[in-house]
Amino acid sequence: MIRNPILPGFNADPSICRRGDDCFIATSTFEWFPGVQIHRSTDMANWTLAARPLNRASQLDMRGNPDSCGIWAPCLSYADERFWLVYTDVKRYDGNFKDAHNYIVWAEEIDGPWSDPVYVNSSGFDPSLFHDDDGRKYFINMQWNHRSESIGGSPKHRAFDGILCQEWSLEHGLTGPVRNIFPGSAHGLVEAPHLYKRNGWYYLTSAEGGTGYDHAVTMARARDLWGPYEMHPDTHPLTAKDAPNSPLQRVGHGQIVETAAGETWHTFLCSRPIDKSGKPAARGYSPLGRETGIERCVWRDDWLYLEAGGVVPRLEVPSEASNAPAPALHRRFDSDALPPEFQWLRTPYPDRIFALSGTALRLFGRESIGSWFEQALVARRQEHLRYRAETTLHTFAPTTYQQNAGLVTYYNRFKFHFLAVTHEPGLGRALTILSCPGDYPDGKLDFTVQPSAIADGPIDLAVDSTGASQQFFYRQGGDWTAFGPRLDAAVLSDEGGRGEHGSFTGNFTGMAAFDLTGQGTPADFTRFDYTPGSAR
DSSP: OEESOSBOSSOEEEEEEEETTEEEEEEEOBTEESBOEEEEESSSSOOEEEEOOBOSTTTOOOTTOOTTOEEEEEEEEEETTEEEEEEEEEOOOSSSOOOEEEEEEEESSTTOOOOOOEEEEOSOSSOEEEEOTTSOEEEEEEEEOOSSSOBTTBOOGGGEEEEEEEEEETTTEEEEEEEEEEOOOTTOOOEEEEEEEETTEEEEEEEESOSSTTOEEEEEEESSTTOOOEEOTTSOSEEOTTOTTOSSEEEEOOOEEEOTTSOEEEEEEEEOOBOTTSSBOTTOBOTTOSEEEEEEEEEETTEEEETTSSSSOOSEEOOSOOOOOOOOEEEEOOSSSOOTTEEEESOSOGGGTEEEOSSOEEEEOBSOTTOSSOOEEEEEEOOSSEEEEEEEEEEOOOOSTTEEEEEEEEEETTEEEEEEEEEETTTEEEEEEEEEESOTTTOOOBOOSOOEEOOSSOEEEEEEEESSEEEEEEESSSOOEEEEEEEESTTSSTTSTTOTTSOOOOOEEEEEEEETTSSOOEEEEEEEEEEETOOO
16 A cells, blocks of 8 residues: 655655656745755655755845745656756745745755756745747746735735646747636636646646635646646546544645556645644644645546545555555764755755764854844754654753743644743753744743753753654753653644735754854754654
């Protein structure tokens, strides 16, 4: 069996393509750097991280991008003996505008080197590149209409103004007329277009219904690229919007691929919501964010359908391959390379926020943990509802409460819990918790525990997460000791804070440091362990 999701944890908007026997999935990374995750597989079940191609300032600089902005919905394709990657850098979220700039990069191999970007347009987000049989290429993206009441987390149909198509070439850029080829279905919020050609038909798949529980894949087809497009008999060949008991919710936004053996598959994003007790819930909280799933499909009457029938994808898909269980990872920062699962926020200049000495990961305290510009936070995705993470803060000598370093569970600047070593007047070196359980304007720091004096020297920090709640621990030479109350982990989710559509990334856990004095006080971490399913 292939068990969905195949890419657990924050891996949204899966674009899939094939070269030979290898399939590749590109997913959104939003404000996390480097930009775009690409995974590789030969069996559709087991996927390994192959590249994060947007890894330098000439390709991507997200300093100042708000939460849930940055890289939206990349499209990965293979043609002309090279990989093509189309992506959007979204610069604004709240308000009527998005300021969504679309670019293309390319590489002969998936691990690069990837080119500097070529700018294409800014008329809307979720772009894709279609390679037609005659060698001509077409750029497709949704059109954003700012003349509507669509504000941030309250998307309105009128702002999603159809799918634009225009011819594009590397030599000449966009050429010829730009046409709105598809207005979407009555479901509304049409975005994420992908074109696929088969038996003389152009198939246009798109995402509709927003990123929440009404999400769906919509399909239409036409004999001519420019239309007119007729709707799929079911309109939505994949969705869970009318299936509240499905363990996979928010199903939508994916792409078709045909394997070398002639099988047809369709990727999709999904989530596995829980309630405040940590149990699966039809309309709950998704701390793992939007994840990537896959389903086997069949063609009937030149239309795509799920192999098993219906429109709701399966949790388990029969296959000759099975997903390997995720191992515990015990990382020691004893080389000059950051372990591959880690990322940081926004900046293309990582040497400003961290360095690897060969014995430790050194974070340089910069702006606050709520910054949109330059914060020293290095973390990995939460991929399991139950997990334990541990780190050792080996060296940190704060002299003021404005200097903090420690272990963080982080969704965005208004949704996080931070177990921090600091300096408190009258106590000296101390342990505290900085918590922010909600979005602006209601989100503010909640100091959930009185600071406690600790000794100088190394300190071990840990968190146990059981889905809807988490508990911090510390250790200095003895046994692990719980610190502070159990905290709400469900709020660190897409639906936490101001709710559905308010944000749509996923939770991370890792190490952070800030220094509001501007001195860049360093904090040295020597290890980070992540163990699935082992919360006490």
